[in-house]
Amino acid sequence: ALSGGICCAVTHGALTPVDVVKTRMQLEPAKYPGMIGGFKTVIAEEGAGALLTGFGPTVFGYFVQGWFKFGGVEFFKINQSQYFGKETAWEYRVPIYLSSAAMAEFIADIFLCPLEATRIKLVSNPSYAPNMAAAMPKIIKDEGFLKGFYSGFVPILFKQVPYTMAKFAVQGVAAEKIAAATGVDMANSSDSAKLSVSLASGVVAGVAAAIISHPADTLLSLINKPGAGGEGSMIVRLGRVASEVGFVKLCTNGLPARCIMIGSLTAGQFAIFDIVMSVTGASKFHFEDPKADA
Numbered sequence: 001a002l003s004g005g006i007c008c009a010v011t012h013g014a015l016t017p018v019d020v021v022k023t024r025m026q027l028e029p030a031k032y033p034g035m036i037g038g039f040k041t042v043i044a045e046e047g048a049g050a051l052l053t054g055f056g057p058t059v060f061g062y063f064v065q066g067w068f069k070f071g072g073v074e075f076f077k078i079n080q081s082q083y084f085g086k087e088t089a090w091e092y093r094v095p096i097y098l099s100s101a102a103m104a105e106f107i108a109d110i111f112l113c114p115l116e117a118t119r120i121k122l123v124s125n126p127s128y129a130p131n132m133a134a135a136m137p138k139i140i141k142d143e144g145f146l147k148g149f150y151s152g153f154v155p156i157l158f159k160q161v162p163y164t165m166a167k168f169a170v171q172g173v174a175a176e177k178i179a180a181a182t183g184v185d186m187a188n189s190s191d192s193a194k195l196s197v198s199l200a201s202g203v204v205a206g207v208a209a210a211i212i213s214h215p216a217d218t219l220l221s222l223i224n225k226p227g228a229g230g231e232g233s234m235i236v237r238l239g240r241v242a243s244e245v246g247f248v249k250l251c252t253n254g255l256p257a258r259c260i261m262i263g264s265l266t267a268g269q270f271a272i273f274d275i276v277m278s279v280t281g282a283s284k285f286h287f288e289d290p291k292a293d294a
Contacts, residue, residue, distance in 0.1 A: 003282070004070020007272035009063035011265045016058050017051035018261045023123045025254040026221040035257045046126060054119035056132035061115030065108040070273060072104025073168055078285050086290055093287040097169040105164040106157065113156050114149035116220070124225055152220045154234055159216030163209045167266055171205035172287075186286050191278050198270040206266025210259045215250040217258065 012019070021038040024031070032038040042050050077100045081089035089096060118135050121128055129135035139148035175197050179186050184193045222228055222241050229237025242250060277284055 001067045001071025003273045003276035003280070005063040005067035006276050007070070007269040008066025009059045010272055011268040012062040013055060013059040014268075015261050015265055016053075016055045018257065019058065020051050020053055020123050022254045022257040022261060023120060023221050025257060026218045027124055027225060029249070029253050035260075038257075050126060053126050054122045054132075057115040057119040057122070057135075060132070061112050061119065064115070065112040066269075068108035068111065069101075069104050069164060072107055073100045073164075074285055076100035076103050081285070081287070086288060090287050090289055094169055094173065096287075097172050098165045101164045101168040102161050105161045109153070109156050109160050112160070113153050116156060117149050117152055120152075120221055124221075151234055151237070152223050154238060155216045155220040155223060159213045159220055162216070163213035163262075166209040166212045167205045170208045171201045171266070171270060174201035174204045187288075191274070195271055195274055198274050199267045202267030202270040203263045205270075206263035207259050209266065210262035211255070214252075214255050214258055215247070218245070218250045218253055 017039070018035075021032065021035060021042060024042065025033075025035070025038055032041060039051070077096060080096045080100065084092065084096075114136070115132075118132055118139065121139060122132070122135055129138050142148065143151075175186065178184075178197050178200050182193075182197070184197055186194055186197065219238060219242060222245065223238060229240040231237075232240075245253075274284065
């Protein structure tokens with residue numbers, strides 16, 4: 001869990017400038033049509049410091065999320081594998097990856113959602129508050145606890161749960177294929193060899209996860225704008241916003257930037273996770289092929 005918290009906090013924190021521009025592209029695509037142009041516009045209008053807007057809630061929020069996500073995935077993988085037995089667990093390792101990721105991410109999102117709402121509020125309106133500590137009580141005062149912090153809970157689930165399911169399942173399968181192709185034994189090879197496999201499989205997993213989860217990511221950014229979707233329940237407001245924007249734009253606004261961001265972020269997460277696990281003396285769970293022992 002600690003390794004997961006550290007890897008998510010470091011990678012998301014380091015990519016805060018990219019996330020700021022990506023969020024602006026989703027909220028105001030006419031003003032921020034591309035990544036490079038978006039960086040130039042933000043710096044020209046607000047200064048280079050604006051690229052770190054939302055850094056506090058990003059680092060803290062994703063440390064908490066990573067703690068529950070990576071720790072939860074390992075917990076659920078191990079327990080399901082013990083329940084089903086080695087042979088069945090190997091045969092159904094992809095469904096185990098998917099279900100473990102879904103359960104872990106749901107728990108993690110309960111804690112992440114208020115901090116993500118705060119981050120988006122600060123990025124979309126830099127004058128709203130000077131920092132996370134000032135923004136959170138102001139959000140409660142202006143909008144109430146549930147509306148202010150959990151209006152985006154449904155889209156964050158639609159964004160994060162498929163993203164995490166794809167991330168861990170694709171990374172697991174990709175790591176197996178890459179290890180087999182390069183002759184790396186993930187149980188007994190050197191740390192540097194395993195790190196190389198984690199980096200390569202992480203890039204593949206990150207791009208796949210970014211594409212799958214992007215429509216909900218765009219919707220999450222939009223629903224946290226003041227007055228987005230008008231009055232009514234969360235589902236009604238989300239429906240209005242989605243209808244206004246259109247499916248194509250939900251899927252494509254800011255997608256190249258997000259693929260770059262999530263591809264590098266995911267590769268970094270799995271690499272840092274493995275490094276911290278190695279430093280602390282912990283070991284990562286790997287499914288084992290029973291035929292290999294025959």
